[in-house]
Every structure is written in structure tokens, then in C-alpha cells.
Amino acid sequence: MAAPSAQDLPKTHQALVLLSTSEPLSLQTVPTPSPTPGSVVVRVLSANISSYSGDIYNGKRGYPIPTPSIVGASGIGRIVATGPDTVALSPGDLVLIDSGIYGRDDPDTKILFGIHEGFSDASRKLMAGEWRNSTYAEYAKVPLENCERLDEKRLCSSVSEGGLGYEIEELGRLHEHAIAMGGLDDVNVEVGDTVIVAPATGNFGRAAVRVAVALGAAKVIAMGRDQSKLDALAESHERISAVRITGYVAADTAALKEKLGKGKGADVYFDISPPAATSSSHFKSCITALRPHGRVSLMGGVTGDVALPLVWIMFQNITLKGTYMYTREQRKKLVKMLEGGLMVFEKGSVKKFGLHEWDAAAKAASDAAGTEASCVICP
Ligand SMILES: NC(=O)c1ccc[n+]([C@@H]2O[C@H](COP(=O)([O-])OP(=O)(O)OC[C@H]3O[C@@H](n4cnc5c(N)ncnc54)[C@H](OP(=O)(O)O)[C@@H]3O)[C@@H](O)[C@H]2O)c1
Structure with a gap:
């Protein structure tokens, strides 16, 4: 297929615009962006929807986001036009679009493209101007460093041709797995480690279980409330086992330790709890349930204060590490693992929706929470 070029770009395109969180997203015809220094324009092929995306844009989640803006998320796109300083990416390349945008002159300033403008004047500035419009659109302008080139031949050609047989939309799952990689890598999960993931039955929790297995963890204990979802996880791989959250701390610690083996504590606890x-x-x-010098990765979006066993943490020399999103190196590592066949995504479990089907898409994504299914917008 001939690569599309900047000249092929239409003057206008369709996009989902947030006018206010008190009204539904509006499907509008908007000007098509042009590439500027430091950016490319992609044809968006699929853009992810999380289980709570509907609650972001109806205001329930309280995420700050400028209006009007084209909303969106991470996804998969094909580059159609490059800026004057693009040196590696080319029109036609298939890329993972990473929604974590960082200030180039201050990497501590960060926004989530189409989702969250952060909490500082600097992050609000970053999102209000150049990166206001995201991927629930036919075309999007994306920072160069937010495009991870994918080996399309390896990932998408058939198994008989030496490929891995993924559909393009399935590759959007790289994002949730990259988030899990961010936290697991930040606490240095290594081959042979034992890892507890809690809660393990949501989108990111399930991804963390898979990434921990792919990183070589000897045992991964999936913790959650729903026994049937836990059973399904435990059945999916011999190194995964499950412990149900009963609400009784001592009993649950004992159940975790039983899975770890007599007298042993876990090396790592990865947390991805929601506000609830x-x-x-x-x-x-x-x-x-951690061993002395155990490591805790805190990636959850808990908004309230959490009671922690501080004396235990002190006596056991435990490290707590917060992680927001993931680095470019961690993203690359995950892509290499997928392309190398070390990380495997479930096939055929992606539900696709058009831009005009936002309400149904958001509901389907919410209903799909905790299942293998994921939902994407294919503009
Ligand atoms: N650090 C980061 O960069 C980053 C990035 C993305 C997301 N996040 C955060 O990750 C959180 C989880 O996202 P997700 O998409 O995985 O959510 P999700 O699919 O809705 O899953 C939520 C999980 O939490 C469990 N849960 C819900 N209420 C609970 C309760 N009262 N007690 C114990 N467990 C409970 C659910 O278990 P059941 O199956 O029992 O309902 C499920 O396992 C989000 O809230 C978000 O803020 C962080």
C-alpha cells in the first residue's frame, strides 16, 4: 500500500469534541491539523476507551480537561505527515500513540492527551495550546516522542508468514500493558521474583499480571474480590495463582503467604486500586505479606487517604514507589517483548465503535471491565 502523504490530508475531518462535562460529546467537522516542528500527523486507526472514560467526560471522575477540546486516549495510528525535524518516523509507519505528554523543557510537567490536564499552571498551559486535541478523531497531531513505531509485518502478518497475527486494533492494548510495565519496572521486577497484583481483576490489574509473568516472575498472585474472575486468571497460566480479598487482613495475609510457600514473603506488591x-x-x-526489603509499586488512582502499616514498613525496610504512566524506555521494552513473542495478548476480544457511537462505546467499555474484552473507537 502506498504511504499517504501530507498533500493527501483533507482540509477537514470528523472528531468528538468536549464542549462541557454537562453535555454529551459532540461529533463535529473540524480543521485537519498540519505537522509542526516536533510533531507528526497520524491517521487514527483505533483509540482506546477505558472502563471509566464515560465518567471522565460526564464529569463524574472530576478530571480537569480544557473545553472545547477533542478528547481521546492512547491508540494506534498510521503516520501521514511528518514535521521538518522528524528524523526516524516516516509516512506509512504504524505507531503506538502514547497519551502521556511531558513538557520538553520540564519532564515533570505532564498531561494525558485528551484525558487530563494535570494540576499545575505549566501542565494546563501544555494542554491548553499545542496538545489540546487528541485521538477521538480521524486525524491527530502527536508529539514525535509519543509515537512508538511498531513492526507491522511481524505483529500483523499471519502466523504462517512468520507473524503474530494481531489485528491492528488489538495492538492498542500495548498502552494498558505499558502502564503495568511502568510500575513493575520501576520496582525492578526480575526473573524469579514473586509478585502480588491487587486488584488484579480490572483492566490494568490483568495487564500487570500478564506483564509480571512475561518479565519472568516465578509466582504471580492475583488478588481481588471476584472469585470467578480470579479463577479465570489462575487458570490462564501455571505461574498465576489467586487469593480473594475477604476484608480480614490477617486471614488474607495468611492466604497470600500460603501461596508463597512456608515462611516466605513476596518480593513485590503492585497496586492499581481505583478510587472505590x-x-x-x-x-x-x-x-x-512482603518479605524484608520488599518493594511496593503504587499505581492506583485512589483519591482518599489510605491507612498503611507504617511500623511494619519501617521494621521490614520496605520501599514504596509511586509511578505515573511509563517512560519511553519502558514502552520500548514492552513493544520488544510483544514483537519477540514473550508477551501475548488475547486475540479477537476487541469491540470496535465509530465516532458516532460514543454513548454505546463508553457503556460497552464500562460493561467490559474485568473481562478480556476491550473497546476502541475506530474513527
Ligand atoms: N498510575 C497510572 O499511571 C495509572 C494509569 C491508568 C490508570 N490508573 C488508575 O488505575 C485504576 C484502575 O483502573 P482500571 O481500568 O484497571 O479499573 P477497572 O477496570 O474499573 O478495575 C477496577 C478494579 O478495582 C477493583 N475494585 C473496585 N472496587 C473495589 C473495592 N471497593 N475494593 C477492592 N477492589 C475494588 C475491581 O475489582 P472487582 O472485579 O471486584 O470489581 C477491579 O479489579 C484507575 O482508577 C486509575 O486511576 C493509574
């Missing part, structure tokens, strides 16, 4: 889990007992049971 603020008062859940699992924080304490997971931390008290």
Missing part, C-alpha cells in the same frame, strides 16, 4: 477501593483491606494484607 480507598478503604479496602488489601493494602495492609499485601504489604504485610
Whole structure:
């Protein structure tokens, strides 16, 4: 297929615009962006929808986001036009679009493209101007460093041709797995480690279980409330086992330790709790199931204060590490693992929606939480 070029870009295109969180997203015809220094324009092929995307744009989640703006998320795109300083990416390349945008002159300033403008004047500035419009659109302008080139032949050609047989839309799952990689890599999960993931039954929790296995963890204990989802996870791989959150800290710690083997504590506890889990007992049971010098990766979006066993943390020399998103190196590492066949995504479980189907798409994504299915917008 001939690569599309900048001249092929239409003057206008279709996009989902957030006018206000008190009204539905509006499908509009908007000007097509042009590439500027430091950016490329992609034809968006699929853009992810999380289980709570609907609640972001109806205001329930309280995420700050400028209006009007074209909303969106990470996804998969094909480059159609490059800026004057693009040196590696070319029109026609298939790329993972990474929604974590960092200030080039201050990497501590960060926004989530189409989702969250951050909490500082600097991050608001970053999102208000150049990176205001995201991927629920036919075309999007994306920072160069937010495009990870994918080996399309390896990933998408058939198994008989030496490929891995993924559909392009399935590759959008790289994003949730890259988030899991961010936290697991930040606490140096190594071959042979034992890792507790809690809660393990949501989108990112399930991804963390898979990434921990792919990183070579000897045992991965999936913790959650729903026994049937836990059973399905435990059945999916011999190194995965499951422990249910009962609400009783001592009993749950004992159940975790039983899975780890007599007298042993886990090396790592990876947390990806949602706001609803603020008062859940699992924080304490997971931390008290760690070995001395154990490491905790805190990636959850818990908004309230969580009670932690501080004396235990001190006596056991435990490290707590917060991680937001992932670095370019971690993203690259994950892509290499997928292309190398070390990380495998479930096939055929992606539901596709058009831009005009936003309400149904958001509902389907919410209903799909905790299942293998994921939902994407294919503009
Ligand atoms: N650090 C980062 O960069 C980053 C990036 C993305 C997302 N996040 C955060 O990750 C969180 C999880 O996202 P997700 O997409 O995985 O959510 P999700 O698919 O909705 O899953 C939520 C998980 O939390 C569990 N849960 C819900 N209420 C609970 C409670 N009261 N007690 C214990 N467990 C409970 C659910 O278990 P059941 O199956 O039992 O319902 C499920 O496992 C989000 O809230 C977000 O803020 C962080």
C-alpha cells in the first residue's frame, strides 16, 4: 500500500469534541491539523476507551480537561505527515500513540492527551495550546516522542508468514500493558521474583499480571474480590495463582503467604486500586505479606487517604514507589517483548465503535471491565 502523504490530508475531518462535562460529546467537522516542528500527523486507526472514560467526560471522575477540546486516549495510528525535524518516523509507519505528554523543557510537567490536564499552571498551559486535541478523531497531531513505531509485518502478518497475527486494533492494548510495565519496572521486577497484583481483576490489574509473568516472575498472585474472575486468571497460566480479598487482613495475609510457600514473603506488591477501593483491606494484607526489603509499586488512582502499616514498613525496610504512566524506555521494552513473542495478548476480544457511537462505546467499555474484552473507537 502506498504511504499517504501530507498533500493527501483533507482540509477537514470528523472528531468528538468536549464542549462541557454537562453535555454529551459532540461529533463535529473540524480543521485537519498540519505537522509542526516536533510533531507528526497520524491517521487514527483505533483509540482506546477505558472502563471509566464515560465518567471522565460526564464529569463524574472530576478530571480537569480544557473545553472545547477533542478528547481521546492512547491508540494506534498510521503516520501521514511528518514535521521538518522528524528524523526516524516516516509516512506509512504504524505507531503506538502514547497519551502521556511531558513538557520538553520540564519532564515533570505532564498531561494525558485528551484525558487530563494535570494540576499545575505549566501542565494546563501544555494542554491548553499545542496538545489540546487528541485521538477521538480521524486525524491527530502527536508529539514525535509519543509515537512508538511498531513492526507491522511481524505483529500483523499471519502466523504462517512468520507473524503474530494481531489485528491492528488489538495492538492498542500495548498502552494498558505499558502502564503495568511502568510500575513493575520501576520496582525492578526480575526473573524469579514473586509478585502480588491487587486488584488484579480490572483492566490494568490483568495487564500487570500478564506483564509480571512475561518479565519472568516465578509466582504471580492475583488478588481481588471476584472469585470467578480470579479463577479465570489462575487458570490462564501455571505461574498465576489467586487469593480473594475477604476484608480480614490477617486471614488474607495468611492466604497470600500460603501461596508463597512456608515462611516466605513476596518480593513485590503492585497496586492499581481505583478510587472505590480507598478503604479496602488489601493494602495492609499485601504489604504485610512482603518479605524484608520488599518493594511496593503504587499505581492506583485512589483519591482518599489510605491507612498503611507504617511500623511494619519501617521494621521490614520496605520501599514504596509511586509511578505515573511509563517512560519511553519502558514502552520500548514492552513493544520488544510483544514483537519477540514473550508477551501475548488475547486475540479477537476487541469491540470496535465509530465516532458516532460514543454513548454505546463508553457503556460497552464500562460493561467490559474485568473481562478480556476491550473497546476502541475506530474513527
Ligand atoms: N498510575 C497510572 O499511571 C495509572 C494509569 C491508568 C490508570 N490508573 C488508575 O488505575 C485504576 C484502575 O483502573 P482500571 O481500568 O484497571 O479499573 P477497572 O477496570 O474499573 O478495575 C477496577 C478494579 O478495582 C477493583 N475494585 C473496585 N472496587 C473495589 C473495592 N471497593 N475494593 C477492592 N477492589 C475494588 C475491581 O475489582 P472487582 O472485579 O471486584 O470489581 C477491579 O479489579 C484507575 O482508577 C486509575 O486511576 C493509574
